[in-house]
Amino acid sequence: MSNYCEIRADFDRETIVVYQAYNDAIANAALAAGRFVPPFSMQRMTWIKPSYLWLMERSGWGTKPNQTRILAVRILRSGWDAALRQAVLTSYSSRIHASQDAWRKQFKETLVHVQWDPERSLRGKKLEHRSIQVGVGRHLITEYAEKWTQEILDLTPLTAKLRQFRQQGDYDKAKRLLPRESPYKVDDATAARLGIQP
Incomplete structure (x- = not known):
């Protein structure tokens, strides 16, 4: 794991924005309801990412199957912080963990x-x-969908515009449209648990 792990995000005093990519059915239902509803699944882990550019890499700039709709989900920082406090890395690190067991x-x-x-x-x-991905387990999904989520915005049109600028080589124009992300601080115990070293 890199020595430079830092959370960067779009946030204010109460909320933080995370990004997800879905198909039309899930995205349209969520946008209509203002929160996640079926066909979004409450029975499987969902991965949320505060880095827009990392999601772009993951989704092929909104072109991969079932990842064509890009959503910005504004959630409560209290929920985000609580999730990080109990999170565990997906891989073992001798610097962080007492043992593999x-x-x-x-x-x-x-x-x-x-x-x-x-x-x-x-x-x-x-x-x-490095950029953080947070996997919210199915026992927390309902809380994420019904309590943490404050607003869902459709960034699919913005993504299409950015994709076009990139294809044309107009990176300066694209850069001006990117969501702004700043370093997001966590408490010392959480930083140590997750290997955060800005």
Whole structure:
């Protein structure tokens, strides 16, 4: 794991924005209801990402099957912070865990998983620092969908515009439209648990 793991996000005093990619059926239902409703599944882990550019890499800039609709989900920071406080990394780290057995036990028991992946530039290049993905387990999904979620916005049109600018090589125009993300601080115990080292 990189020594440079930092949460960067669009946030205010009460909320933080995470991004997800879905198909039309899930996205349209969520946008109509203002929260996640069926066909969104409450029975499987959902991965939320505060980095727009990392989701772009993951979804092929909104072109991969079932990932063509890009949603910005504004959730309560209280829910986000609570999730991080109980999260366990998806892989063992000798710097963080007492032993592999201790990590396996924590991983098995937790409701929240965290994975760090190389952050991406607007051009798709891997950057030195890592971006966080948070997997919300099915026992917390209802809370995420019904209590944490404050607003859902459709960023599919913005993504299409950015994709077009990238294809044309107009990276300066694209950069001006990117969601703004700033370092997001967590408490020391959470930082140590998740290997956050800005």
